[in-house]
Amino acid sequence: MTQQFSRRNFLATSTRTGLAAMLVGAAPTVLVASDASVDGKPALLGGTAMNKTSYSRWPILHGEEEKFLLEVLKSGQWFRGSGQNRVGQFENEYATMCGAKACIATSSGTSALVASLAALDIGPGDEVITSPYTFIATINSIIAHYALPVPIDVDLDSFQLDGKLADAACNDNTRCLMPVHIGGAPANMDDFLAVGKKRGIRVIEDACQAHIGQWRGKKLGAVGDAGCFSFQVSKNLSSGEGGAVLTNDEELAEKVYRCHNNCRGRKTDSFDFTYGVGRAVNQRMTEFQGAVLCAQIKHIEKYQETRNENGLYLNKLLAEIPGVLPAKIYDGGVSAWHLYMFRIDAEKFGINRDLFLKALSAERISCSSGYGAVDWIGFVRNAYDTPAGKRIYPKPVIDQWAERVGQFPQFKKLCSQAVWFTQNMMLGPRENMDIIADAIRRIQKNAAEIAKLDS
Numbered sequence: 052m053t054q055q056f057s058r059r060n061f062l063a064t065s066t067r068t069g070l071a072a073m074l075v076g077a078a079p080t081v082l083v084a085s086d087a088s089v090d091g092k093p094a095l096l097g098g099t100a101m102n103k104t105s106y107s108r109w110p111i112l113h114g115e116e117e118k119f120l121l122e123v124l125k126s127g128q129w130f131r132g133s134g135q136n137r138v139g140q141f142e143n144e145y146a147t148m149c150g151a152k153a154c155i156a157t158s159s160g161t162s163a164l165v166a167s168l169a170a171l172d173i174g175p176g177d178e179v180i181t182s183p184y185t186f187i188a189t190i191n192s193i194i195a196h197y198a199l200p201v202p203i204d205v206d207l208d209s210f211q212l213d214g215k216l217a218d219a220a221c222n223d224n225t226r227c228l229m230p231v232h233i234g235g236a237p238a239n240m241d242d243f244l245a246v247g248k249k250r251g252i253r254v255i256e257d258a259c260q261a262h263i264g265q266w267r268g269k270k271l272g273a274v275g276d277a278g279c280f281s282f283q284v285s286k287n288l289s290s291g292e293g294g295a296v297l298t299n300d301e302e303l304a305e306k307v308y309r310c311h312n313n314c315r316g317r318k319t320d321s322f323d324f325t326y327g328v329g330r331a332v333n334q335r336m337t338e339f340q341g342a343v344l345c346a347q348i349k350h351i352e353k354y355q356e357t358r359n360e361n362g363l364y365l366n367k368l369l370a371e372i373p374g375v376l377p378a379k380i381y382d383g384g385v386s387a388w389h390l391y392m393f394r395i396d397a398e399k400f401g402i403n404r405d406l407f408l409k410a411l412s413a414e415r416i417s418c419s420s421g422y423g424a425v426d427w428i429g430f431v432r433n434a435y436d437t438p439a440g441k442r443i444y445p446k447p448v449i450d451q452w453a454e455r456v457g458q459f460p461q462f463k464k465l466c467s468q469a470v471w472f473t474q475n476m477m478l479g480p481r482e483n484m485d486i487i488a489d490a491i492r493r494i495q496k497n498a499a500e501i502a503k504l505d506s
């Protein structure tokens with residue numbers, strides 16, 4: 052069975068090793084080499100696994116999380132309110148770190164996306180161009196406004212949506228481009244910014260996986276008109292749940308703030324009871340989340356450096372193995388390495404991706420197949436199969452949309468070839484990358500033998 056780093060087996064593991072172990076702030080030890088040789092028999096065929104443990108520690112506590120949380124708890128100021136607060140402190144620090152003029156913290160990454168689209172007045176009949184290869188929240192944030200997602204196909208080599216297809220997918224209803232920096236690696240922002248400029252439409256980055264990744268020297272999320280982040284526990288910067296919007300447009304920042312705060316504006320000295328914008332709800336971050344983030348943010352740059360060194364090193368090692376294709380990072384881009392992503396070309400490697408995952412799991416290297424090939428057309432049709440949905444999009448309208456967005460052959464191929472490692476696996480010492488590469492090399496060398504298991 053494929054060993055995935057799911058929330059469930061993480062909890063099972065952490066309970067077994069004792070929760071106290073999680074409180075130790077030591078560097079994460081992810082993999083431990085066994086005495087197995089790369090020339091030996093693969094674990095799936097009865098050999099010794101290359102890795103002795105697959106325990107992956109995340110999130111990492113450094114001590115201050117507990118202190119800051121208790122301060123909030125005892126102060127009674129559990130909501131950001133006015134005056135000094137942890138959420139406001141975090142907003143300032145994150146905006147500065149990313150070189151953005153403004154940051155608005157939210158309750159989740161999904162709410163950051165929803166608030167941004169609300170601030171752009173996106174509504175029924177509007178179209179938003181985005182990626183089919185993404186977490187479902189991207190699509191849901193568009194549907195939440197009764198707008199139409201228009202997924203375009205991906206660039207197989209990079210895993211990112213193909214910016215070259217964006218212009219042709221636009222029509223008079225297109226109101227927003229929403230590139231997703233999948234895995235934390237940048238989408239080709241040059242392409243999206245050019246189409247945005249040419250057509251006078253806004254670009255919102257779904258940077259929920261891309262904390263402090265870069266595009267041509269700018270931090271991701273601060274490149275387009277706005278960028279949205281998630282601080283859900285799996286993400287590279289985390290408070291369990293949480294999110295943020297970055298923008299350099301002060302007018303948009305004010306609107307996003309109102310949209311996430313029941314129409315009320317930002318005031319530091321008192322409460323604002325002027326109701327400036329419609330269609331807003333409460334999507335505020337709590338002080339508890341702010342407290343954890345103020346502690347966690349101090350460590351993200353150091354972790355990013357480690358992930359980047361390990362990621363680039365592993366790219367080099369894996370590129371030498373026949374049939375292994377590390378996700379390409381565009382020139383001018385630095386990945387945040389939320390995921391380490393590569394593809395298995397079955398013909399060149401010798402076995403298909405699914406059998407590969409079994410063999411790699413047997414070597415005790417945690418891995419997963421990533422996103423499945425979701426039928427987005429069916430998903431959107433279903434979402435609008437309601438009285439309100441049918442009023443906005445009667446059958447001929449939704450049929451026309453379905454025909455226009457068409458098929459995504461590269462996306463489907465990607466879903467059948469992709470392999471993911473989680474970001475915490477990139478935090479160990481460099482030798483961990485050698486263990487991973489050795490395990491994959493051993494599987495590839497013995498691919499013909501392993502393939503017999505499938506017949």
Ligand SMILES: *Cc1c(COP(=O)(O)O)cnc(C)c1O
Nearest residue numbers: 159160161186188189259281283
């Ligand atoms: C995590 C994620 C989101 C949503 O974030 P939540 O904080 O879970 O709401 C949106 N888009 C992408 C690409 C994500 O990975």
